[in-house]
Amino acid sequence: MTALTRTAMQRSASSSIPPSAGAPPRDTATTDSANWLDLGELRVCVSGQDPRLLGDQPGLLLLSNPADSHDAIVFRGQLTARRYRDYLLQSASPGALVIVDQPALGVHPDVQLNSGELLALWEPLQPYLDTIARLRRIPLLGSDASRDAVLALVKAHTRQSNIEARWQSRSDQPIGYPLISSTPDARALLEKLADDGLLQRHFFERLHQCGHCASAQVFAREVCISCGCSDLTEAPLVHHYACAFQGPENLFAADDGLACPKCKKMLRHYGVDYDKPGQIVSCNGCQKTMSEPDVSFVCGDCQHETRGDDSPTHTWHSYSLTADGARAAAAGCLPNRQSKAGSSTLIELTDFIAIGRHHVDIAARCDRPLTLVALYCESRESQSLMPDRRGRFTDFLARLTCEAVRRGDLVTRHGDVVIACLPETARADALVLVERLQASIDANVSDEVDTQITYIEGDEIKAFLDELA
Ligand SMILES: [Zn+2]
Ligand SMILES: [Zn+2]
Ligand SMILES: [Zn+2]
Structure with missing residues (x-):
């Protein structure tokens, strides 16, 4: 067996994820399957066609603008990675169920339906109601740098799926991740999430790279151990019992059969005069014979050759959500956002009111500044914010506010209003803090909502707290 065939055999034994190993904690809240009634109207966005062409479907609200929150997105016409990416950039619901009507290119949709099924979506969507229910519990995803990472976690969590590695052709990378196929440099992103403890790695493959440009588009070949030439011939090895000479079969070729090139005797009977104990490789460049040629890699991108021993490798993994990963997915943001120092x-x-009144007393007695800020989210178009999303959005707004304020500031939630109490802070200073918060909101929240901000200062504060109580 040559080095290359051995490598090939090792490769074919590559593992897939054992079903129980490191399985993410299942979402206990979804043990009861979601049903249509719990979910109410399903919001389905249609891309590439007027949604009205899908007819009037009971229980479904068909939308055309992906900036309006939705449960599922239907792509009419071929879905490509580029088209999906464009959708993600504008989408209020980037984790939404992906439905296509023809085979997609470079994207792995959740469902493929034919035109008839699209006219009665109720039926084919039934198996996905749990996914939709999970999606609805996740706060709006931001549009900041972490969005791709959060989306990867959200996809795994809502689909209750591992992020599986798969071989892929016609791509710059030999291995891809269908669940998050449109994500640029998915491997680096997933490795980072694994380093951060949000994903668990499962070995998939170890691949060689070009030693010159790190490309994975390398072609493995067997080369002569002496001159490095790949012009090799594999032939049966002949062993002459009488003189113990061994060599490739062609050296024994004679007019009337086989003759030993060493002792010149004729080899008449297999098993009596000689046998063939295996294969031998000979180099057509330098005539050297060898039992095991070397392996080297030629790069398809830069044409550089890297000898096997010098070739760097990349290990590819599939990934499953860890408990922390599932929590981050459910929160719709990465954990470092949740626990920033000073937040x-x-x-x-009730605590807020009690401590707030105490600060009012101090401010009055010592003539110190004190400002309250109330934040309230409103949908840009009054119809477009789903009622259950409002609550989750307020949670999200509360979390962003907690991050933006300083230690010692107070933050509470009253219905859909988030209130921050900022001791030792005049309105002008509060503005700075609110600006920081506004930037964070803009980076994290889709365009479908506006945040209303009210400042309360001086005598108004006491009255405001009394009203809350
Ligand atoms: Zn290269
Ligand atoms: Zn011989
Ligand atoms: Zn050679």
């Missing part, structure tokens, strides 16, 4: 935590309204 505050959300407190109960």
Whole structure:
């Protein structure tokens, strides 16, 4: 067996994820399957066609603008990675169920339906109601740098799926991740999430790279151990019992059969005069014979050759969500956003009122500044924010506010309003803090909502707290 065939055999034994190993904790809240009634109207966005062409479907609200929140997106006409990416950039619901009507290119949709099924979506969507229910519990995803990472976690969580590695052709990378196929440099992103403890790695493949340009488009070949030439011939090895000479069969070729090139005797009977104990490789460049040629890699991108021993490797993994990963997915943001140093935590309204009154007293007695900021989210178009999303959006707004304020500031939630109490802070200073918060909101929240901000200062504060109580 040559080095290359051995490598090939090792390769074919590559593992897939054992079903139980490192399986993500299942979402206990979804043990009861979602049903249509729990979910209410399903919001389906249609891309590439007027949604009205899908007819009037009971229980479904068909939308055309992906900036309006939706449960599923239907792509009419071929879906490509580029088209999906464009959708993600504008989408209020980037984790939405992906439905296509023809085979997609470079994207792995959740469902492929024919035109008839698209006219009665109720039926084919039934198996996905749990996924939709999980998606609805996740806060709006931001549009900041972490969005791709959060989306990867959200996709795995809502589909209750591992992020499986798969071989792929016609791509710059030999291995891809269908679940997040449109993500640029998915491997680096997933490795980072694994380093951060949000994903668990499962070995998939170890591949060689070009030693010159790190490309994975390398072609493995067997080469002569002496001159490095790949012009090799594999032939049966002949062993002459009488003189113990061994060599490739062609050296024994004679007019009337086989003759030993060493002792010149004729080899008449297999098993009596000689046998063939295996294969031998000979180099047509330098005539050297060898039992095992070397392996080297030629790069398809830069044409550089890298000898096997010098070739760097990449290990590819599939991934499953860890408990922390599932939590981050459910929260719709990465954990470092949740626990930034100096940030505050959300407190109960009653505590907020009590401590707030205490600060009012201090401010009055010592003539210190004090400002309250109330934040309220409103949908840009009054119809476009689903009622259950409003609550989750407020949670998200509360979390962003906790991050933006300083330690010692108070943050609470009253219905859909988030309130921050900022001791030792005049309105002008509060503005700075609110600007920082506004930037964070803009980076993290889709365009479908506007955040209303109100400042409360001086005597108004006491009255405001009394009203809350
Ligand atoms: Zn190269
Ligand atoms: Zn011989
Ligand atoms: Zn050679």
